[in-house]
Amino acid sequence: MVTDSPAEAADHKRYFLTHLGLTERLMERCLGEALSAGGEFADLYFEAVLSTSLAMDEGILKTASQGISVGCGIRVLSGERTGFAYTDDLSSERLLQAARVAALIANGPQTQRVRSLRELPSPSLYPIAGFTADAEIAAKLQLIERANQAARSFDPRITQVRVGFNDELRRILIAASDGTYASDTQPLSRLNVAVIAKDPASSSNTTSGSSGGGGRVTLEFFTGLHSPEHFAREAARTAILQLDAIPAPAGEMPVVLGPGWPGVLLHEAVGHGLEADFNRKKTSAFAGLIGQRVASPKVTVVDNGRLAGRRGSLNVDDEGNPTQETVLIEDGILRGYLSDKLSARLMNIPNTGSGRRESYQAIPMPRMTNTYMLSGQDDPADILRSVKRGLYAVNFGGGQVDITNGKFVFSASEAYLIEDGVVTAPVKGATLIGNGPEALKYVSMVGNDLALDEGIGTCGKAGQSVPVGVGMPTIRLDRMTVGGTSH
């Protein structure tokens, strides 16, 4: 699955050297300028992104857009301080000027010299996919049209269908004063279907459904299990299902979460709280809990940036470090944090290759990649049978967490009542709320059916969005508060 290929790495770099006219000599000059006021570390992050978006609405391909973004962010570290400047003009004058602005975070004579840049082999977790040639646009249009047809023909009660295909090709090159020299070419694509269903007997009974998927993949991905028809049927099925939904229950009860995307629980309940920056500053509810029990012994959670083709995967992080599999919680015990260069150095912990940034205009920070819980021993059917009265939630919208007090929410978009061990009526959307360091202690059963999500996640932190993945087997939480209206 993972192959190391230095030849590939050379290819990633070529775009910047040939097309954008950059030289290693210029990079070293910029790094020297960046360290001229006494900074301890500096890095350059060159980025070129080409993004395309196509959308069909009411059966018409209404939207076609394309964006190009090219620039460089220059960062200087001095103790706990970060100086940062960026430019969308890659001329040597503007790069050196940005380096001088970032340098001023430090205040003294130069103390560090720039080490010569050296490139390390990096894996090839995903293909270098092109999305913009005419043939590829034609293929994307076909996927969109197929999804549109499949959603409309699913049920006469489907009244509106929107299908979008978004993709980008992001090229990055990182050169740092510690000698780090890395580059990557990162494809990302996503097919989305959103529908509206209407009950002909009652015009006020209108519902919505959506589905989608993708990853760091080529267009061949969208066949079989990931076909446009699959996503279209899923969107239509959830909208139709909601037409008969009853009010969600309110209060504390056992909750069973289905496999896959419900893993967003982990992202909110523990993932953010384990990002090293919050723990270095002791502003996380998880600060100081390493080695302590934060979950039931059945729970093991990892963050893994090295899964082939996954939306959250990266050959190297945005600081040029290889990504890895990091164990966050092992048999219920908190094991580690997700770190970047700054937090690893200041906290004296290993660098987990988790430094990510939204674009060249943003400063990197520790972020998740693909975060999931490992499979357990339980049969998912037994898990459902074990619940006398509770909620079975199989799909979610987004979530949010307050990392300081640990409280987190995530909103169910497809959920059912469980009555005497049987899944019964679908319920309306409801928010679930819990406390991160406590919630996973109530995990009493873990299914043997680990699944990752279909490739739709985007995580926001401090105004920066990055693509991520989540995953989970079916689990039972003995206690969780469900925010419905039925009481």
Place this chain on the structure above:
Amino acid sequence: MSSHATVHPADPVHHPELCRLAEDSVQRALSLGATDAEAVVIQSEEFHVNVRLGQVEQLTESGSRALGLRVFFAADPSDPSAGCRTASTSTSDLSPQGLSRIIDSAVQLARVTGPDPFAGLPEREAFGAHDPASLALYFDDVPAIPAPDRIDIARRAEAVAMACDPRIQNSSGADFSANTVWRSMINSRSFSAQYRSSYCAFSVTPIAQDADGAMQRDFWYSSARTARLLQSPEEVGRIAAQRALRRLGARRVTTQRCPVVFAPEVARSLMGNLLAAANGDAIYRKSSIFADRLGQKVAGENITMVDDGAMVFDYRTQDGATLRVGGFGASPFDGDGLPTRRTVIVERGILRSLMLNTYTARKLSMSSTAKASRGLAGTPGIGGGNYFLQPGELTPEQIIADVPSGLYVLQTMGHGVNLVTGDYSVGASGLWIENGELAFPVEQITIAGNLKDIFCNIVAIGNDLEFRSAGAVPTIRVEGMTVAGS
């Protein structure tokens, strides 16, 4: 801080070379066969500093420029009802090659789209005249604040917050940001306009900790278009500290139905849903709780909600002069180039107007209410300007005093709002009201209801309307919501 705040007199064209690039792009698209074209150019300057425990932690200073292009091709030039094909592109590479690339790709992309009878630029006569200077969106004291002063404001706010109480020993930091944006838009229907805007803000997020180690954070901020109108860092720091401290010792309450009082910051997001439900895009798709409800009752008689894209405020300065300052949501023209205006969306509970851009207005056979929002790429969406709920007579204290037992919400969490069904369910924290008094902090609970009912069950509206950001809603009390807890 700089002592002189001046409104720039006539806001002349500041970047003639960028205007030329926009104009060239439009012309070249037309020469490649486009029936119509439109270009926007944005140039922005950004300063941001983060201070934590008195030390500068991050400092960013930079500028950027980018151009966005929309092209339209009539499907049948002799038959306007056949509609047009459209595409959009954007780039940060303003070199001749960079621009050629996005002009060519816009033209190529438009070919793959389908003709849409409703797509296209606004009619020529709709554009009208603009006077950006009268909106007072730009103040040159914002870029003029020296960097050490900017850092000092953040530092002082944090220092005061941390000195407030021994239970505050840590902080997520304080920040100060100053931004200026210049925006130009040019299209093939003789529209050409530019304006500048300025914005500065600072915030502080202290962390309070109680004896058993449990932590709570909260924040407070001040923002303004001119440095003159920023609150004092000390005042903001004190409020932030009080907000964090009052959350300490929060507990849960049992699941129940009870009155819920929304503080202005959360009332704003709750009532923002009313404007979102009036969004023309959701209305024409009939995917909003307000679909087919124009002219009908959608809220209580006490509800009047206004969106104003051209709102200007008069402030009294210390020397008695009047300072005119445009609202945070104000702009001279919307994302389609139409003059912004005041629109009463809901008047005494009746849905009077919709939030419309040019496209959605055509879909509904109506006139645009000039609510188009336009980024660089993509077709214009719909966004509000300055919006507000008409205030009532009661003070927030009177509203709380009237509640025998209920929740005073200070913060909501999550995205559990469904505008298709109206279902509303979010995480919440705040203070519990017992016999009209604030009794104890609460957290890890949810509040839920349906927006259709919520808008009709607002039984009290405060007099505390204050524009701290683009939208402003006073304290409100809602009946009939479910609080879920233990």
